[in-house]
Amino acid sequence: MNGSGTMPQKKAKKSIREISPIDVYSLLPRTNCKECGESNCMAFATRVVNGELSLTACPPLHTDKYRKEHESLSALMAPPVRQVTIGTGETGIAVGGKYVLQRHEFTYHNPTPVAIDVNDLMTDEELDERVRQISGFSYNYIGRTLTLNAIAVRSCSGDPGLFGAAVRKVAGATRLPLILCALDPVVMEAGLAVTRGQHPLIYAATGKNWKAMADLALEYQAPLAVFSPQDLPLLRSLVRTLLAYGVTDLVLDPGTVAEDGLARTIDTFTAIRKQACRNFDELFGFPLLGVPLTVWTSGELSEDVLKWREATMASMLLSRYSDLLIMHSLDGWVLLPQLIWRFNLYSDPRKPVSVEAGVKSFGRPDRDSPVLITTNYALTYFTVESDIKASNLDCYLIVTDTGGLSVESAVAGRYFTADAIASAIKEFGVAEMVNHKTLIIPGLSARLSGETEEATGWKILVGPKDSSGIAAFIRERWSAGS
Numbered sequence: 327m328n329g330s331g332t333m334p335q336k337k338a339k340k341s342i343r344e345i346s347p348i349d350v351y352s353l354l355p356r357t358n359c360k361e362c363g364e365s366n367c368m369a370f371a372t373r374v375v376n377g378e379l380s381l382t383a384c385p386p387l388h389t390d391k392y393r394k395e396h397e398s399l400s401a402l403m404a405p406p407v408r409q410v411t412i413g414t415g416e417t418g419i420a421v422g423g424k425y426v427l428q429r430h431e432f433t434y435h436n437p438t439p440v441a442i443d444v445n446d447l448m449t450d451e452e453l454d455e456r457v458r459q460i461s462g463f464s465y466n467y468i469g470r471t472l473t474l475n476a477i478a479v480r481s482c483s484g485d486p487g488l489f490g491a492a493v494r495k496v497a498g499a500t501r502l503p504l505i506l507c508a509l510d511p512v513v514m515e516a517g518l519a520v521t522r523g524q525h526p527l528i529y530a531a532t533g534k535n536w537k538a539m540a541d542l543a544l545e546y547q548a549p550l551a552v553f554s555p556q557d558l559p560l561l562r563s564l565v566r567t568l569l570a571y572g573v574t575d576l577v578l579d580p581g582t583v584a585e586d587g588l589a590r591t592i593d594t595f596t597a598i599r600k601q602a603c604r605n606f607d608e609l610f611g612f613p614l615l616g617v618p619l620t621v622w623t624s625g626e627l628s629e630d631v632l633k634w635r636e637a638t639m640a641s642m643l644l645s646r647y648s649d650l651l652i653m654h655s656l657d658g659w660v661l662l663p664q665l666i667w668r669f670n671l672y673s674d675p676r677k678p679v680s681v682e683a684g685v686k687s688f689g690r691p692d693r694d695s696p697v698l699i700t701t702n703y704a705l706t707y708f709t710v711e712s713d714i715k716a717s718n719l720d721c722y723l724i725v726t727d728t729g730g731l732s733v734e735s736a737v738a739g740r741y742f743t744a745d746a747i748a749s750a751i752k753e754f755g756v757a758e759m760v761n762h763k764t765l766i767i768p769g770l771s772a773r774l775s776g777e778t779e780e781a782t783g784w785k786i787l788v789g790p791k792d793s794s795g796i797a798a799f800i801r802e803r804w805s806a807g808s
């Protein structure tokens with residue numbers, strides 16, 4: 327907003343969807359040298375525009391000869407929401423780097439990291455246990471490991487010594503990146519002094535302490551969060567001032583309002599992100615920090631209600647448009663919905679989530695074991711896999727490449743056909759693995775049974791529609807060599 331309360335309109339840059347491969351190609355060296363692994367510069371440009379390759383993959387572009395072109399390309403391809411890195415090495419997290427407002431416009435990059443808080447009033451044992459739980463939190467979801475990503479160390483004591491000791495303890499017990507939370511610059515420096523080189527996020531600069539916090543950010547070369555709750559003119563002013571001061575790695579916290587403030591919070595986040603992605607407003611073009619942890623200030627409610635509220639707030643902020651979350655609850659029922667929703671939100675809408683095609687063995691199958699078939703949609707595959715494993719079945723499962731479509735969609739779209747099944751049997755050498763020629767197809771593809779018998783020469787059994795029925799089906803219908 328400007329001083330009169332209206333958002334400034336600014337549009338000079340192209341959105342990612344307006345950038346054509348020719349725009350990129352015209353700034354490349356155009357030597358077709360293939361150093362990038364592509365057959366020519368135009369192929370490289372196309373993949374850059376699709377978000378599949380970055381400019382770093384073109385070595386000649388980074389030489390002095392092409393310095394101007396490199397600068398122009400970097401500016402052209404820069405996301406309207408800058409990317410900021412917290413932490414270092416393998417566990418470092420990239421936040422922001424968003425190109426679009428809506429996921430379907432392109433794809434979202436840098437899944438929102440979830441940080442869990444600890445504080446400097448905890449005993450050593452309490453800190454150890456909580457850090458162990460945060461670092462070890464892990465859930466396998468359709469073949470992916472979902473984890474928590476950072477720890478926020480909060481100063482509740484206001485004492486530099488206690489804060490420094492707590493930060494040192496946490497930093498020594500985890501490789502996860504840290505967010506240091508203290509509004510007093512003296513307290514903050516005690517935390518920074520024991521994490522030098524670890525690139526923690528400093529939380530936070532406000533209208534009152536910005537200069538001291540900016541000095542710390544510059545001295546310790548750490549990113550800086552800017553906190554201006556529900557005051558967008560002040561937030562803009564702080565960002566402008568900090569940029570002029572030389573602090574460029576910023577994360578914005580426009581305030582997460584607990585209790586009845588959810589709608590206001592989401593409105594604020596949306597207004598900022600719209601300004602960045604639609605109008606390329608550089609002062610709002612930074613990652614947004616959501617703090618569902620604020621619900622825990624509503625002290626009169628029961629713990630279960632607070633957890634439920636925190637879960638609701640986190641889900642809304644993941645959707646609209648938080649690039650980093652700080653939460654308190656460590657319960658699976660609060661965190662798993664967030665991590666699964668995050669996984670789905672940040673998957674590429676242009677590419678269904680799939681697994682590799684082939685033949686999978688379960689248990690100790692022999693030449694008389696049943697052979698089943700399914701598609702390579704990840705959710706389908708892992709559901710079938712889980713049901714087979716839970717039943718301790720010895721069997722083979724053919725996974726066909728349907729471009730990541732589920733059984734029903736693949737049958738309707740003609741990706742899962744009699745010919746495709748025949749090709750899979752042949753390609754994966756299934757006939758050589760068993761002494762019989764009987765194949766169990768999914769119940770949802772029952773209509774393919776006749777033509778599949780003709781195309782394969784195999785006897786087709788129509789299995790259950792739901793994979794939870796596979797064990798019972800095999801018990802009742804399968805006889806070796808049938």
Ligand code: SF4
Nearest residue numbers: 359360362367370384
């Ligand atoms: S490395 Fe660069 S110059 Fe060489 S082909 Fe690839 S894009 Fe073209």
